Amino acid sequence: MGNLTISLIQTHLYWEDKQANLSMLADKINGIQTPTQVVILPEMFSTGFSMNPDKLAETMDGATVEWMKNMAMSKKVVLAGSLIIEEAGAYYNRFIWMLPNGQYGVYDKRHLFGFAGEDKHYTAGEKRTIAQVNGWKINLQVCYDLRFPVWARQSSNNFSQDGLAHIPEFDLLLYVANWPERRIAAWKTLLAARAIENQCFVVGVNRVGNDGNNIYHSGASMVINPLGETLYQKEHEEDIFTVTLQKEILEEIRQKFPFWKDADSFSRL
DSSP: OOOEEEEEEEOOOOTTOHHHHHHHHHHHHHTOOSOOSEEEOOTTTTTOSOSOHHHHOBOTTSHHHHHHHHHHHHHTSEEEEEEEEEETTEEEEEEEEEOTTSOEEEEEOSSOOGGGTHHHHSOOOOSOOEEEETTEEEEEEEGGGGGOHHHHOOOSOOBOTTSOSBOOSOSEEEEEOOOOGGGHHHHHHHHHHHHHHHTSEEEEEOOEEEOTTOOEEEEEEEEEOTTSOEEEEEESSOEEEEEEEOHHHHHHHHHHOOGGGGOOOOOOO
8 A cells, every 4th residue: 555646636626518528627737737547527527516317327338437537548637536437227316536537436426415415316326346556545535425424434343354444444534526605614614524434535526607507616525634634625616626535544553542442333224
């Protein structure tokens, strides 16, 4: 396990305009000069948080997934973000983890935001996805998932085969979002809480600007260490930020504070 360098893209999004968003994001991604391993885009990066999947959804063979493949390959990075996918007659808010070689992992958003009617238009995912890069295990989550700690919780029952070492399920919790400014206090608080309770790094990538429903998003994309300390936060402005997460810090905190020993056992499903 080495260090992990990631780049967060906090940006406005053109409402339900895929071509404009992909062109804009390509310019931003190509403009990243600092060496990086993962580039993270917001939730529904090609459309904004739309409840019109019937006219916007694509298949996994569609143009946006192909764009992700090409961008990841040309920049030699993992490209991560969610978009609207249709599969077997159902619509998903799908987080795609695209590797430079064209292979990918997916996570379908588990908790659909009923307050905005997301549950009326999309199908909820049924399983978590833990991606891996450079020895880091990364738990992929989407926006409203942040409010449900059990879904993100580390298991205290995961041990090595000899039973002598506790093995964390993941090292980084990654949230992509369209989280509105009117509830941004909850976003900041819960991101920090997820880092503290899971003794992991947490990264949240949010959008900025008004969407097609005139809902304002202030960003507040964040990087938080396992002690709950903020390493990065940006509000109200577009920004591209690259940070290296230190494996030594993660290991030191886990060894010094082995709180998992006192954790409650639980079952998710």
